[in-house]
Amino acid sequence: MAEVRLDQPVAALRGVGAALAGKLAGLGIERVLDLLLHLPLRYEDRSRCQRVATLRHNESAQMALRVLETDTRNAPRRQLRVFCEDADGAPFLLRFFHFRNAQAQGFVAGAGIRVWGVARMGPGGWEMVHPEYRAFPDIAQVRPEGGVRPVYPLAAGLTQARLRGLVTDALSRAGGDPALGAGEVAALSPPTALDALRIVHQPPDADSAAALMAESHPARRRLIREELLAHQLSQRIVKRRMRSLDAPALDGIDDARDALEGQLGFAMTGAQRRVIGEIGADMARTRPMLRLLQGDVGSGKTVVAASAMLAAVRAGWQAAMMAPTELLAEQHARTLGDWLAPLGVSVVLLTGRLRKREREERRRAIAGHEVQIAVGTHAVFQDDTRFARLGLVIVDEQHRFGVRQRLALRDKGPDGLRPHQLVMTATPIPRTLAQTAYADLDLSVIDELPPGRTPVVTAAVANGRRDEVIERLRTAVAAGRQAYWVCTLIEDSEQLAAQAAEEAAGLLEAALPGVRIGLAHGRLSAADKQRVMREFKESQLQVLVATTVIEVGVDVPNASIMVIENAERLGLSQLHQLRGRVGRGHTESQCLLMYQPPLGESAGERLDVMRRTHSGFEIAEKDLALRGPGELLGRRQTGVVALKIADPVRDAEELPELADIAERLLDDSAERERVHALVARWVGDVQRYGHV
Incomplete structure (x- = not known):
C-alpha cells in the first residue's frame, strides 16, 4: 500500500475525486493532515447492546430485540410500527415513516434484530424512529456491531461512513511521513502525534472514548499541548524576526508626555504614565516595538497614543494611526489635531471618502514630510501611500484588522528601518487568551479610569x-x-x-x-x-x-x-x-x-x-468562559490564530511551561527542523502571520 505524505492534497487518498475534494474543502480539509486534524465531535459506543431498563431519554443506544408483530397505519400519517421486546421481555417500539412494502415484510415475528438510534420515551413507552438495523434468525444470535465509532462534523453531501473510511485510509498510509517524526518534542511526553491521532480517531474501547471526551486521555492532552506549543512557536518566530530588524531610536517620550499634559489641562492617571513609560522604553531601542495596549472603554488610550506620536515627531519622524472606520478615523484626526496643533504638529486625515485630488495632495504632503501624523482607514496602508520617515505605527481596535493589515505598514519605513508598532484595543482580553492569540506582542494594560468618570x-x-x-x-x-x-x-x-x-x-x-x-x-x-x-x-x-x-x-x-x-x-x-x-x-x-x-x-x-x-477585564474573563475565544476575538478573518482542540481558559495552566519550551526550542539551532515541522502541522505557513 503506497504511503501518503501529510502535505499531499486529500485527493491522494483512495476514491477522492474532484467532487469529493470540493465537499471536503468546505470543511477546511485540503491536505491529508487537515483530514487527520478534523477531530470527532463525539463517539458512538457500539461495543455492547443495552437493555430497555438502562436507556436514557434522547440518547443513542444499540439494542438486541425480538420482533413480536408489525402493523401499518395511515393516520395521522403513514407509518410502519414494529413491536419488539428485549431479552428481559420489556416492550420497545420501532417507527418508520418512509418505508417500502418489502421492508415491512422483512420484519418476521420471532426473529432477532439489532438496532441503533436515539431512544426516547414516547406516548406509549420506549421507542426509536428510523433506526439503523440488521436482522438475525433469533435474539440469542444478535451480536453487537463492535467497537467505538467516531462522529465527525459534516458538510452537505458527506456521510459519517465516507469520512470514517477516508480517515482510516489516511491513518494506515501516513506512518512513514517524516514530518510526523520530525515534529516530535520530547518534553510533550508520549504518545507520539501519530499514535495520539490513531487513538482519537479509533479509540480502543468505551472507557477511552469517555476519557477523550473529558479531555483527560493522554492522547488528547498530547495533541492539546502540541497545538498550544505550535502556536507559541509561530508567534515567537514572527516576534524574533521582527526583533532582528532595525528601527529608529525615538527618545524623549517623558518630555512629550509633559508637553501634552500641559496642553490638555488635566493630569494623566498613574496607569497612563506607567504605560507611556513602557512604550517609551521600547521606542528608545533600535529594535521595532511590538506592543499591545489594552484599556477599557474611556481609560484614555488616545492620550497614551498621542504622547508616543508626539515623541516620534519631536525625534524627527512621522507617525501613522489606523482606525477601522472612517468616522472613528475622523474623530481621532480631530482630537489629535486639537491636542497637537498648538505644539506645532500637523495632523492629516486620509480616508477613501476624500476626493481623488484631495487624497493625492495629502499623500504628496506625507511623502514630502510636510505632514507629521497621518490618521486614516485602510487607505493609510495601501501601496501608493508613501512616508518620508515613518517611525511609529498605531493601530486602533486591533481585533477589527487582520494581522496582514496590521503588518503592512511596517514596510513603509525608510532605508530598511521598520517603524515601531503599537496596537490598541478597548476589548479587554484576558491574559490567558492574550498569551495565546498575541504571543508576538508585549502587553501593556491601562487598568485605571480617569477621575470624574460617572459609572453607567x-x-x-x-x-x-x-x-x-x-x-x-x-x-x-x-x-x-x-x-x-x-x-x-x-x-x-x-x-x-x-x-x-x-x-x-x-x-x-x-x-x-x-x-x-x-x-x-x-x-x-x-x-x-x-x-x-x-x-x-x-x-x-x-x-x-x-x-x-x-x-x-x-x-x-x-x-x-x-x-x-x-x-x-x-x-x-x-x-x-x-x-x-x-x-x-x-x-x-x-x-x-x-x-x-x-x-x-x-x-x-x-x-x-x-x-x-463595570470592569472590562472581569467581563472579558466571564465572556471567555461562557463563549470561548473564537467569539471573543473573532474568527480567522480577524487575524486571530484559530485553535482546533486547545482552549486557552481550560488549558491556561499549560501555557507557562509551553512558553518556556518554545523559547528553548527556538534558541537551539539543532531544533530548527523540528520546530518548523510542528508549526507546519498545526498553524501552516507562519509567514501568513507576518512575512518578515
Missing part, C-alpha cells in the same frame, strides 16, 4: 416594560440629552424573534412625536451610515436607532441613555462595548438591557454580570 447605571428590563423605557427617553431628550436604541437584527426573524431596527425606529417616531430620530444599520451604504452617525454626533439627531454597528463608534458625550433590545442574545464583551458609548459626559448615564423572558441560565448570568460590574 445598568438595569435589566423585560420587554413588557417598553413604555417605561420610552418614557425615560422622552425625559432625557426634553432635558437636552441624546440616546441610543440598539437592535440586534435589521429585519424580522422567526428564529430569533428580535425587534427589527426599522420597526423600532417607526415605533419610536410614533411614540415620540417631534423627536429627531435617525437609523443606522449594516444595509445602509457606508456613506449613508457615516452621514447618520455624523448627524448624531453633531446633535442634529436626538435618538439614534442602530444595530451593533455603533459598537466601536464615535464619542458623543451628550448621549446619556443606551437601550439594548434583546440583550440576552449578545455576548458580554459586546454588551460592554455598547454600554461604553454612554457615560462619556458629566451627567449620570443609563444602560437599559431589554430582554425577552423567560431568560435561560447563561443569558441571565450575562445580564447579572453587566449589572454587577
Whole structure:
C-alpha cells in the first residue's frame, strides 16, 4: 500500500475525486493532515447492546430485540410500527415513516434484530424512529456491531461512513511521513502525534472514548499541548524576526508626555504614565516595538497614543494611526489635531471618502514630510501611500484588522528601518487568551479610569416594560440629552424573534412625536451610515436607532441613555462595548438591557454580570468562559490564530511551561527542523502571520 505524505492534497487518498475534494474543502480539509486534524465531535459506543431498563431519554443506544408483530397505519400519517421486546421481555417500539412494502415484510415475528438510534420515551413507552438495523434468525444470535465509532462534523453531501473510511485510509498510509517524526518534542511526553491521532480517531474501547471526551486521555492532552506549543512557536518566530530588524531610536517620550499634559489641562492617571513609560522604553531601542495596549472603554488610550506620536515627531519622524472606520478615523484626526496643533504638529486625515485630488495632495504632503501624523482607514496602508520617515505605527481596535493589515505598514519605513508598532484595543482580553492569540506582542494594560468618570447605571428590563423605557427617553431628550436604541437584527426573524431596527425606529417616531430620530444599520451604504452617525454626533439627531454597528463608534458625550433590545442574545464583551458609548459626559448615564423572558441560565448570568460590574477585564474573563475565544476575538478573518482542540481558559495552566519550551526550542539551532515541522502541522505557513 503506497504511503501518503501529510502535505499531499486529500485527493491522494483512495476514491477522492474532484467532487469529493470540493465537499471536503468546505470543511477546511485540503491536505491529508487537515483530514487527520478534523477531530470527532463525539463517539458512538457500539461495543455492547443495552437493555430497555438502562436507556436514557434522547440518547443513542444499540439494542438486541425480538420482533413480536408489525402493523401499518395511515393516520395521522403513514407509518410502519414494529413491536419488539428485549431479552428481559420489556416492550420497545420501532417507527418508520418512509418505508417500502418489502421492508415491512422483512420484519418476521420471532426473529432477532439489532438496532441503533436515539431512544426516547414516547406516548406509549420506549421507542426509536428510523433506526439503523440488521436482522438475525433469533435474539440469542444478535451480536453487537463492535467497537467505538467516531462522529465527525459534516458538510452537505458527506456521510459519517465516507469520512470514517477516508480517515482510516489516511491513518494506515501516513506512518512513514517524516514530518510526523520530525515534529516530535520530547518534553510533550508520549504518545507520539501519530499514535495520539490513531487513538482519537479509533479509540480502543468505551472507557477511552469517555476519557477523550473529558479531555483527560493522554492522547488528547498530547495533541492539546502540541497545538498550544505550535502556536507559541509561530508567534515567537514572527516576534524574533521582527526583533532582528532595525528601527529608529525615538527618545524623549517623558518630555512629550509633559508637553501634552500641559496642553490638555488635566493630569494623566498613574496607569497612563506607567504605560507611556513602557512604550517609551521600547521606542528608545533600535529594535521595532511590538506592543499591545489594552484599556477599557474611556481609560484614555488616545492620550497614551498621542504622547508616543508626539515623541516620534519631536525625534524627527512621522507617525501613522489606523482606525477601522472612517468616522472613528475622523474623530481621532480631530482630537489629535486639537491636542497637537498648538505644539506645532500637523495632523492629516486620509480616508477613501476624500476626493481623488484631495487624497493625492495629502499623500504628496506625507511623502514630502510636510505632514507629521497621518490618521486614516485602510487607505493609510495601501501601496501608493508613501512616508518620508515613518517611525511609529498605531493601530486602533486591533481585533477589527487582520494581522496582514496590521503588518503592512511596517514596510513603509525608510532605508530598511521598520517603524515601531503599537496596537490598541478597548476589548479587554484576558491574559490567558492574550498569551495565546498575541504571543508576538508585549502587553501593556491601562487598568485605571480617569477621575470624574460617572459609572453607567445598568438595569435589566423585560420587554413588557417598553413604555417605561420610552418614557425615560422622552425625559432625557426634553432635558437636552441624546440616546441610543440598539437592535440586534435589521429585519424580522422567526428564529430569533428580535425587534427589527426599522420597526423600532417607526415605533419610536410614533411614540415620540417631534423627536429627531435617525437609523443606522449594516444595509445602509457606508456613506449613508457615516452621514447618520455624523448627524448624531453633531446633535442634529436626538435618538439614534442602530444595530451593533455603533459598537466601536464615535464619542458623543451628550448621549446619556443606551437601550439594548434583546440583550440576552449578545455576548458580554459586546454588551460592554455598547454600554461604553454612554457615560462619556458629566451627567449620570443609563444602560437599559431589554430582554425577552423567560431568560435561560447563561443569558441571565450575562445580564447579572453587566449589572454587577463595570470592569472590562472581569467581563472579558466571564465572556471567555461562557463563549470561548473564537467569539471573543473573532474568527480567522480577524487575524486571530484559530485553535482546533486547545482552549486557552481550560488549558491556561499549560501555557507557562509551553512558553518556556518554545523559547528553548527556538534558541537551539539543532531544533530548527523540528520546530518548523510542528508549526507546519498545526498553524501552516507562519509567514501568513507576518512575512518578515
